[in-house]
Amino acid sequence: MQCDRPPHFSKQQVTPSELARVCRQNEAATLSACDLQGMDMSGLAMAGWRFEKCNLTGASFNGANLENAVFQGCRAPGSGFLSAMLTEARIEGGDFSNCDFRGALFGEVKLSGCKMIGADFSELCGNGFEIEECLMGLSLMPKLSFRKTTLRGVDFAEADLRSCDFREAVFENCSLRDANLADCRFQGADLRGADLGGVTLGDAKRFKGAVISKGQAADLLSQLGLSVY
Numbered sequence: 001m002q003c004d005r006p007p008h009f010s011k012q013q014v015t016p017s018e019l020a021r022v023c024r025q026n027e028a029a030t031l032s033a034c035d036l037q038g039m040d041m042s043g044l045a046m047a048g049w050r051f052e053k054c055n056l057t058g059a060s061f062n063g064a065n066l067e068n069a070v071f072q073g074c075r076a077p078g079s080g081f082l083s084a085m086l087t088e089a090r091i092e093g094g095d096f097s098n099c100d101f102r103g104a105l106f107g108e109v110k111l112s113g114c115k116m117i118g119a120d121f122s123e124l125c126g127n128g129f130e131i132e133e134c135l136m137g138l139s140l141m142p143k144l145s146f147r148k149t150t151l152r153g154v155d156f157a158e159a160d161l162r163s164c165d166f167r168e169a170v171f172e173n174c175s176l177r178d179a180n181l182a183d184c185r186f187q188g189a190d191l192r193g194a195d196l197g198g199v200t201l202g203d204a205k206r207f208k209g210a211v212i213s214k215g216q217a218a219d220l221l222s223q224l225g226l227s228v229y
Contacts, residue, residue, distance in 0.1 A: 103124070147165045191212050
């Protein structure tokens with residue numbers, strides 16, 4: 001008996017009706033190098049779908065079920081994921097700058113090697129996502145929990161990180177330069193691998209209970225005219 005292969009669209013402009021048909025059949029499709037620019041996919045059931053090097057600029061996935069979905073090398077600036085279900089989804093590479101993830105359901109989500117400048121992660125539902133080698137500058141990420149996570153190569157420069165929980169987190173080759181760190185918790189965090197540029201001695205109390213390097217301590221004390229040897 002010949003088994004049906006999952007739907008695969010390649011290098012074409014897929015129509016909304018085609019996507020809706022696949023969703024009704026409850027099949028997980030793969031889209032490779034397809035043009036979905038500006039397309040409205042709100043509310044579609046796309047669990048397990050793969051988007052590979054697709055143009056998703058300005059597309060809407062608002063309220064869509066994207067559980068276990070994979071976005072690989074896609075261009076998606078300005079796309080909307082409001083209240084979307086992204087549990088165990090993966091975003092690998094690509095440009096997701098200025099995307100709107102407000103109210104999305106995150107759980108075991110992995111972001112790696114992607115550009116998320118200016119993205120809005122406010123009011124996320126759920127916790128637990130991994131970020132590695134990502135540009136998160138100017139992003140809005142208030143009240144998120146990174147407790148006991150290891151952050152590798154993440155640039156949070158000028159990001160809004162108000163009230164985030166970084167307790168026992170480890171920073172490796174990261175940047176917190178000029179980020180908004182008001183009311184963040186860093187107890188037990190290892191900040192030796194983080195660029196703390198822009199932090200003043202008066203702000204240092206935010207890092208109470210964290211581990212910093214001698215070089216970082218020297219930078220802070222230099223504001224009082226002191227030197228550390």
